[in-house]
Amino acid sequence: MIILRSRAEIEKIRIACLIVAEILRRLRERIQPGITTWDLNAISEELASKRHAKPAFKGYHGYPYALCTSVNEQVVHGMPSKHCRLREGDLVSLDFGVVVDGYYGDAALTVPVGKVSNEAARLCAITEESLYEGIARAVSGNRLSDISHAIQEHVEKQGFSVVREFVGHGIGQHLHESPQIPNYGPPGKGVRLKPGMVLAIEPMINAGVPDVEILEDQWTAVTLDGKLSAHFEHTVAVTENGPDILTMQETALQDKDH
Ligand code: MF3
Ligand code: CO
Numbered sequence: 001m002i003i004l005r006s007r008a009e010i011e012k013i014r015i016a017c018l019i020v021a022e023i024l025r026r027l028r029e030r031i032q033p034g035i036t037t038w039d040l041n042a043i044s045e046e047l048a049s050k051r052h053a054k055p056a057f058k059g060y061h062g063y064p065y066a067l068c069t070s071v072n073e074q075v076v077h078g079m080p081s082k083h084c085r086l087r088e089g090d091l092v093s094l095d096f097g098v099v100v101d102g103y104y105g106d107a108a109l110t111v112p113v114g115k116v117s118n119e120a121a122r123l124c125a126i127t128e129e130s131l132y133e134g135i136a137r138a139v140s141g142n143r144l145s146d147i148s149h150a151i152q153e154h155v156e157k158q159g160f161s162v163v164r165e166f167v168g169h170g171i172g173q174h175l176h177e178s179p180q181i182p183n184y185g186p187p188g189k190g191v192r193l194k195p196g197m198v199l200a201i202e203p204m205i206n207a208g209v210p211d212v213e214i215l216e217d218q219w220t221a222v223t224l225d226g227k228l229s230a231h232f233e234h235t236v237a238v239t240e241n242g243p244d245i246l247t248m249q250e251t252a253l254q255d256k257d258h
Helices: 007-030 037-050 118-136 144-157 249-257
Strands: 067-071 074-076 091-100 103-112 168-170 177-181 198-201 204-206 212-214 221-223 229-231 234-239 242-245
Touching: 007 037, 007 091, 007 103, 007 234, 007 249, 037 067, 037 091, 074 091, 074 204, 074 229, 091 118, 091 229, 103 118, 103 229, 103 234, 118 144, 118 198, 118 204, 118 229, 118 234, 118 242, 144 177, 144 198, 177 198
Parallel strands: none
Antiparallel strands: 067 074, 067 091, 074 221, 091 103, 168 177, 168 198, 198 234, 204 229, 212 221, 234 242
């Protein structure tokens, strides 16, 4: 069952989402060669506490940190470490969520560290573009898999591959709610999208093979071929007026002006 959220509930989710967006923006500003993923996690915790927001991932199924930091061939759920110092040319994916007053927000982005290879820059760009292709299909009347298909098509046209093992998800009063949102599949399948659905859409895209494996820490997913991976995520509400990207700060400011 997919919960349809009232306008008031969507505004509660937006509060969490705007904090996530702000914290990810501040983290992105701090990314430079020499910083450790441990430092990034500490910063995320400090900023969340300033906003009276509770990190959503810490303690979730035993995950020990506020932030996921996935470097290069790490796909998702990379764990912050004092020993993981970012270097020029790395790609680092930051995935962060908070809960505020019982409502969740979740977003992710991949950031280049200093100057990166053309291939790495292209992987980031195509992954982000594929997220927006998916979001553009988060429209009332469409089917769920129209989102999935748009992502897959954009990515595979560019010669990259879609990770199958992890999916996007509904979000609201839990981090993960129904439905699951694969980043691949034929169009026109699954439930019909309706105003009030709130979806975390999150393509995880590999430069090489789509296959992943989990490291011994039981969390970190890495590409099987050791090639690069990227990850972008937004929390999006389906509305009568089209997709509303709740984890986008600029959108909210514009909305307030009107
Ligand atoms: N954005 C990811 C997800 O929705 C982050 C979860 S990390 C976890 O699955 F630690 F909370 F599992
Ligand atoms: Co998510």
